Amino acid sequence: MTTVNGQQPQTLFEKVWNNHLVRPQTDSAPAVLYIDLHLIHEVTSPQAFTQLRERGLKVRRPQNTLGTMDHSTPTTPRGLDGIIPVADAQASAQLDVMRKNCADFGIPLFELGTENQGIVHVIGPEQGLTQPGMTIVCGDSHTSTHGAFGALAFGIGTSEVAHVLATQCLLQNKPKTMAIRVDGRLSEGVVAKDIILAIIAKIGVGGGTGHVFEYMGEAIRGLSMEGRMTICNMSIEGGARAGMVAPDDTTFEYVAGRPHAPKGADWDAAVAAWRQLPTDDGATFDAEVVLDADALVPMITYGTNPGMGMSITDRVPDPDRMGDLSQKQALDKALRYMDLQPGQPLLGKPVDVVFIGSCTNSRITDLRLAAQMLDGRKVADNLRVMVVPGSQQVKAQAEAEGLDEIFKAAGAEWREAGCSMCIAMNGDQLQAGQYAVSTSNRNFEGRQGKGGRTFLASPLTAAATALNGVITDPRQIITERELA
Amino acid sequence: MEPIRTFDGKVAALPINDIDTDQIIPARFLKVTDKAGLGEALFSDWRFNSDGSPKPDFVLNQPEHQGSSVLVAGRNFGCGSSREHAPWALVGAGFKAVISTDFADIFRNNALKNGLLPIAVDEETQQQLFSLVAEDPQTQVTVDLEAQTITLPDGRQVTFPIDNFAKHCLLNGVDQLGFLLGLETDISAYEDSHTARTQTTAV
Numbered sequence A: 001m002t003t004v005n006g007q008q009p010q011t012l013f014e015k016v017w018n019n020h021l022v023r024p025q026t027d028s029a030p031a032v033l034y035i036d037l038h039l040i041h042e043v044t045s046p047q048a049f050t051q052l053r054e055r056g057l058k059v060r061r062p063q064n065t066l067g068t069m070d071h072s073t074p075t076t077p078r079g080l081d082g083i084i085p086v087a088d089a090q091a092s093a094q095l096d097v098m099r100k101n102c103a104d105f106g107i108p109l110f111e112l113g114t115e116n117q118g119i120v121h122v123i124g125p126e127q128g129l130t131q132p133g134m135t136i137v138c139g140d141s142h143t144s145t146h147g148a149f150g151a152l153a154f155g156i157g158t159s160e161v162a163h164v165l166a167t168q169c170l171l172q173n174k175p176k177t178m179a180i181r182v183d184g185r186l187s188e189g190v191v192a193k194d195i196i197l198a199i200i201a202k203i204g205v206g207g208g209t210g211h212v213f214e215y216m217g218e219a220i221r222g223l224s225m226e227g228r229m230t231i232c233n234m235s236i237e238g239g240a241r242a243g244m245v246a247p248d249d250t251t252f253e254y255v256a257g258r259p260h261a262p263k264g265a266d267w268d269a270a271v272a273a274w275r276q277l278p279t280d281d282g283a284t285f286d287a288e289v290v291l292d293a294d295a296l297v298p299m300i301t302y303g304t305n306p307g308m309g310m311s312i313t314d315r316v317p318d319p320d321r322m323g324d325l326s327q328k329q330a331l332d333k334a335l336r337y338m339d340l341q342p343g344q345p346l347l348g349k350p351v352d353v354v355f356i357g358s359c360t361n362s363r364i365t366d367l368r369l370a371a372q373m374l375d376g377r378k379v380a381d382n383l384r385v386m387v388v389p390g391s392q393q394v395k396a397q398a399e400a401e402g403l404d405e406i407f408k409a410a411g412a413e414w415r416e417a418g419c420s421m422c423i424a425m426n427g428d429q430l431q432a433g434q435y436a437v438s439t440s441n442r443n444f445e446g447r448q449g450k451g452g453r454t455f456l457a458s459p460l461t462a463a464a465t466a467l468n469g470v471i472t473d474p475r476q477i478i479t480e481r482e483l484a
Numbered sequence B: 001m002e003p004i005r006t007f008d009g010k011v012a013a014l015p016i017n018d019i020d021t022d023q024i025i026p027a028r029f030l031k032v033t034d035k036a037g038l039g040e041a042l043f044s045d046w047r048f049n050s051d052g053s054p055k056p057d058f059v060l061n062q063p064e065h066q067g068s069s070v071l072v073a074g075r076n077f078g079c080g081s082s083r084e085h086a087p088w089a090l091v092g093a094g095f096k097a098v099i100s101t102d103f104a105d106i107f108r109n110n111a112l113k114n115g116l117l118p119i120a121v122d123e124e125t126q127q128q129l130f131s132l133v134a135e136d137p138q139t140q141v142t143v144d145l146e147a148q149t150i151t152l153p154d155g156r157q158v159t160f161p162i163d164n165f166a167k168h169c170l171l172n173g174v175d176q177l178g179f180l181l182g183l184e185t186d187i188s189a190y191e192d193s194h195t196a197r198t199q200t201t202a203v
């Protein structure tokens, strides 16, 4: 076997894993993994702090912990007093508990309405806290987002949140690795979201269970950091807890100059170390998946999990043509919930809401894509279009670029930062029976409001749909414009 | 946590693949700051109509399935979010084990920390359990964690995998946080030899 400097070739994942072993895995105990950065939010942390209090424990490393408020926070525009009103008493109480926990344990908190607040997976990269080679966890499954920087980042449960708060460590069994290679180049109108929807449609929602993905290939290298984040974000929808992209110049340029990025000589040393992280030649993966970006078109989901996706020009599949009985039953159930017929096209299907936001697609490049589509036009009548920036920083940047004016002039709502209708905990929700095209990551039954029905798609497809009020292929609008 | 060894449990079946945590407990129930009462929200949107009345055809609402403590479900149970509220809700509703062919990673980890056994069996056993419960809603299985077996009503024993550490913790009621706290020397040694990467408290 080939060796690099006398060592076995290693994957990116293995390098980061090995660098963080406080104790290796044995037959009788999992590995003890050191965590560099722990992000917390109001929904999955309260019971962990309760456990700490019950046992008289402190937070071991408040300086490696950061809190934000995002899930149950309102995104309604501020009142005249500049305050964002929390309408729901239970949510308000949860936010109070978050404030108290962070204050009592010395954890910095991006408080609702302040300049850095935002969705937990948007703020980490934005602040330069998310860096290559780190281990990052959060009580939130979309922590996989941070893997775009070549970090090992994954979601944990609340018991594990308590473990990390108290010890900065986690007990983990070593996962397997899966290489996901996306060769070729994307055509116009096709973006990162379409790549990841196509991958999940191919492998299924359980396809990556037990694995960490590494996304590679020309199409991935060609993506911006924000595009890579969109892809890593949805690794969990393919069953993988984590997805990673090897750091490169695109990564370093993105991190450079951010508030928490290393400076001066530290920066040079950091970059030199980061350049050692990519997977060595000859390293092996436990599984491999290959996708051709040249053949990709805009994607959309038709069912009730993110694996039920297809090209936007396809027709809804027929349960009777499913090979396996349980797949047939699953599709039957999904189509009943979605009230769709086998063989039906989705193009031209009227929708009630378009939601542009979430930790998948609420960053500045996502908003720019949507704004380009909507610039100088009006969204369709009888359609609610919500644009929810991922953070206050994204919001400020968008406003500096005048994107907010484009959205408002088009008839879309320009809102405060938060998770909003991605998870429908804060009052932003679909009504039963409504259809939405959403740039978020989950189309589970009721995810965006009880009885609501979600089609997942890219910000381009969402904005194109907003213009027509019916599901629209963004390439159609792009072509019409070029001809005009 | 109470140690677990063996128990007999009545089985309820949800033969649906990819049951996600949004179904197990919808997000609107996550605004709590403790674990109390989550059992009542288990499978809420499948169990209740909008007016709060129970849907009579949902399995957990059927009189013959009251008191079930083992749930057998379709593959890839617990996919989706990391919410530990999912096992809390299952435990709150009286479940001690979930049987499927496979589990989403985070759900499995969360379940094990709450004394809820995720029992992975082959597809044949899963299908057999679905049929047994369809024929006889009183179907019971015996779960033996020490031996890592479930015993079906016909006496057939099926083994299931569980990692040694999780098994040890469950059998002895060992708390994992306590275990980690005991590694103070190793953790400090790691910290001494690795400088912290970022300071959230700075800036």
Ligand code: SF4
Pocket: A070, A071, A119, A120, A121, A140, A142, A358, A359, A360, A418, A419, A422, A423, A440, A441
């Ligand atoms: S935006 Fe949606 S997926 Fe992302 S952290 Fe918030 S609720 Fe979770």
